[in-house]
Amino acid sequence: MAAAFESLGDMYDVALKPRLLHTLMTEDVPDEKGPLDSSKLSRVVSVIKTHKLLSECFSETMEEKQIKRWKSAVEDWLNRLISLLDSINMPDKCWAGICLLGVTSQECSPERFSASYMAWFDKLLSTMQSSGDSQFLMVASCASMSDLITRLAGFPKLKKDGTSCAGKLIQPLLNMLKEDSTDTVQERALHLLCTIITSFPASLPRYYDSVEAAIATKILSGNVSLNLQKKLAYCLALLPKSKGDEDSWLSLLRRILMLSNGFLTDGLRGFEEKSKQDEAVRLMFPPGKETPKTIWGHTLVEEVSGKEKRMSKLSPVLLLMSSCSTMLTSSYPVQVNVPVRSLLALVERVLMVHGTLSDSMSSFVIAAEQEYVCSELPVLHSYGLDLLSALIKGMRSQLLPHAAYIVRLVKEYFRRCHLPDLRKKVYSISQMLLISMGVGIADYLAQEVVNNALVDLHSVAHHTIGARSNAFSEASLQPFQRKRKHNANGVLEQQQNTSALELTLLDNKSAAMPVKIAALEAIEALLTVGGALRSKSWGSSIDNLIMNIANNCCIGRWGNERSFLSDEHTSVHSDFQLAALRALLASLLSQSSTRPPHLAQSLQLFRRGRQETGTNISYFCAHALLALEVLVHPRALPLIDSHLKNSHDEVEENTMYRIDDILHQRWIDGTKETEGSPDYVERQTNMEETPCETLSTVHQSGEKTSVGNAEAEMRPGNDEMMVDVRQPNNEIAPGDRTSVGNAEAKKRSGNDAMMAVLGKPNNETAQLQDFASIGSAEDDDSVAPGDKSTELDYNRDVALASPKRAAAIGVDVESDNESIDSMPDIKDVDPDSD
Known part of the structure; x- marks a missing residue:
């Protein structure tokens, strides 16, 4: 009691854990004499998992006094749960003890679990067998037993004991499936059975035939809920794992395919082509192989008529195809041979039926039967597509020999x-x-x-x-x-x-x-x-x-x-x-x-x-x-040779951007030219006489468009390039408009930049648009119209002064009505500038 008056360091103090456990037992999990508020159990579970109250994780720095307090608190907790489990005459308290024991088996330390799991198993098994008509006690027992079996599978040294314990559960679970219990109880029983198959498969072979028959009988009965149907189909698909050999897997899959095809023959009689039935039967039963008359006690093929008979045949097919899908997509211990053609034949039978009566059977099928079949076909098609999807997932590229068949099937179904x-x-x-x-x-x-x-x-x-x-x-x-x-x-x-x-x-x-x-x-x-x-x-x-x-x-x-x-x-x-x-x-x-x-x-x-x-x-x-x-930014593309820079005929097919060698050398060297330097004057003279090909681009259709008289500036030592493309019928904000024409290098303070402008003017609507600005500093992304008169006047002045320059910038003096499709513009700037 003295520990209750000691102050805690913080929420991570080890002294908090035993005190919290005692508080939970005092306020939320009382003994068999006190009242129980079941609504508080969710908080109890949450506190135990959050603070790891049952983990008993002791560090070397912990005091012996703290270790003893924690161990004592856990033992008191376990004693409380056992006392609740023994309160069989008070179902609510017994139910609380069962639920909390399942949580305890998950959260306790490995040492505590190894020492106590057998006693806990016996308590839960006894409760399952003696609960009688108490359905919710059976559900809770199955859930907690699943938690215990799952934790037990994580101890390799306890594998033999785990197999023995799991084997003791098979017969009680079969009784739950055979008895007239509720769907909820059967769902929990199937869940526990699946846990056993996955965790301790060696415990099942001696009961294999009985379990398979019990599950198949439930599936073929058709009188179960949708959730239970899914559980039955899943559990049936997992059964071969208990044996782990190829023959068991293939044998179960063939029985499912045989029964499915037999039910489809009966349920879809008069609605499908006879050739589809014959093809499916031929693939399932090769020449010389005897055809079984019954599977799981059900006749494969029998004459049926009436809505109820068709319903009894078509409903199980959905669950059988669901089991096939699970078998194809679940892991298996050994490699198996999949009967691909038989599976595809079943899928094709299902997908090719659309409710149309054959001419030979139209007079023998009443309207109620056709109405029922048409109402069930969408669900049947859905399960058929799921089976095809599972086959593709499970086989992947191994389906290549059957690719033509699958493509034909998909294309034909797509059209309908x-x-x-x-x-x-x-x-x-x-x-x-x-x-x-x-x-x-x-x-x-x-x-x-x-x-x-x-x-x-x-x-x-x-x-x-x-x-x-x-x-x-x-x-x-x-x-x-x-x-x-x-x-x-x-x-x-x-x-x-x-x-x-x-x-x-x-x-x-x-x-x-x-x-x-x-x-x-x-x-x-x-x-x-x-x-x-x-x-x-x-x-x-x-x-x-x-x-x-x-x-x-x-x-x-x-x-x-x-x-x-x-x-x-x-x-x-x-x-x-x-x-x-x-x-x-x-x-x-x-x-x-x-x-x-x-x-x-x-x-x-x-x-x-x-x-x-x-x-x-x-x-x-x-x-x-x-x-x-x-x-x-195609920086990795190779630069063209210098002897190609003035040739329009030797442009390669896939080249998107090409840079003049002189400009590139200037970029690499980082040299700066002043306006009065000889190099600058000479370059300006050369650019006046001969347009500089700085860019060329290839349209999707293969048409090559050269770029003439490009105005260029380069930043020495910087690999950023900005490309503006001139487009007709597009607008640009006045601040973004760049005059096009005379290829004069603009001087900027302390830094020369290269800007190549692709000129494709339309003389009536000469505009520019900045579509790909990856970093605009403005919040408003709209494009405002700009002033076009300056560019038009400038281009006409250039055209009158120099016909050679006019051709370079794309201005036609005689006709200004010709428009050329242009490429969208790209600006290469810092994407994070906005």
Whole structure:
């Protein structure tokens, strides 16, 4: 008692642990005579786990007095739990003791567990067998026993004792499954059985046949809840682990396939082609092999008619296919041979049935039967797709010999599938095929994925609703307005800040949004795996589609900003934005031979998204900007030889930027020329006579565009280069406008910079636009119109003075109506300057 009056050092003082244990036993876990408040048990468990009250972790610096107090407190705690367990006549206190004993077996020290586990096991087993009609005591006993078995499996030296203890539990668990107990009790019993199979598989072989029969009987009965069905299917799939040999695994899988095909033959009679049945049977039973009549006491094939009979046949197929999926994706001790063709035949049988009656059976099937089959087909198709997905996950590249069969099946089902949940799974399967089988599969699957994605993503890429379409058009030119307008009453006008994606959600199309996200993920996988081999038939259309989607879904609002949508829709909005940005990055990086046409606009999106700090979008946009650095600053590209600097015909196909050797040498040497120096005067004279080719770029179509009369400045010793591209019909703020024409080197105080300007003027609308400013110091990202008269007058003056100069800067004296498509501009400045 004297310890209760001693002051503690802090919350980490060891003296706190025994005192907390005694306080819990006094206030929250009373003995068998005091009242029990079950609502306090959650706090008891939380305090024990947080402060490690049962760990008995003694350090060398601890005093012997502190060690004794802690050990004594733990022993008092265990005695209290045992007394509660013995209170069988007071179920609530017995239940509390059972639950807390399970927590104790997890949290106590290894030494304490090794010394006490056998006594705890006997107490829990006795409670399981004597609880009688008390269902909640049986549930608690199974849960605590699972905790004890799991902890016992972590002691290799106790493996023999653990196997013996686990073997004592099998028969009581079988009785729970066979008896008419509640679904909750059976679920906990199955959970404990799965724990035993995983932790001590050697305890099960002598009971293997009995356990398999009990589980199969429950599955085939069909009178169980959905949660119990999942537990039964999972436990059946784990059973072969108890033997750990190839024959056990393959034998169980074949029995499941035989029974599934037999049930499908009965349940889908009149709804599928006879050839599909014959093919499945031929693969399951090769010539000369005897066909079993029954499996687990059920006849394989029998004539059925009526809705109830079909229901009894189709319902078990779902659980059997679920077991197959678990067997294919779970680890197994030895390598096994998977009957791939038999599994694919079962998947094809399921997916190719769409509820249409065959001509020969149309008069024998009543409307109620067809109605039931059609109502169950979406669920059946979903499980069939799950089985195909599990086969791909489990086999991966080993499925290459069957790739043509799988691709044909996926393409054929894609054309018929219209339900959103099923289309989402088909996209996911396509994505897994591309990732697991590599670029070889992309050539065969690409067109089908692209065609379906164009359909599913069309509403977001080209979304217009009434008058709001004008707002989107204006917002697309200035997509990142920070200032929000208010109406006369001071209410925020959300119309212009509403993205096309948000309007899609508000139009009750949110159910299809997971499909759109899955489509983008499949496109991302396609571009990542096979983007370098893109076909002209779909390459440009996908690039434009992704760019439009990324623009539309990011207009007005990003994922973490407030919206008038619900939390659920806001989460979908953020997920879709992230999927669109991921696909956009894959589109940019997959174009290896040409410069991406939407690079500048994409950089602006990523730069804006990076500012949404603390979100997944922000992290990804920062990663995207880093990944695109090689396209923005291609420093690793080799410089051209000096004899090629004046030749337009010898430009290589894939060269994106080329720098004049004289300017490059000036960059390396770091020399500074003054305006009056001979070198400076000579250079100015040469540049007046002959335009300097400082840049050349290659369009996606392969057209080479040379850069003439480029105005250049370089910073000595600095590798930063700023490139501005002149574009028609675009605007730039007055402060950013750079005059183009005479290639005079501008002098700046103490530092010369190189700025190469690509001149492609349109004489009627000569404008510049700064799309890819990666570090603007201004908060407002909008682009204001600039003054164009100065540039036009200057270009015309140059044209009249020197026809050679006019040709260099692209000014046509005779005709000023010709427009040339131009590349977007890129500024290479410090990305962190904003």
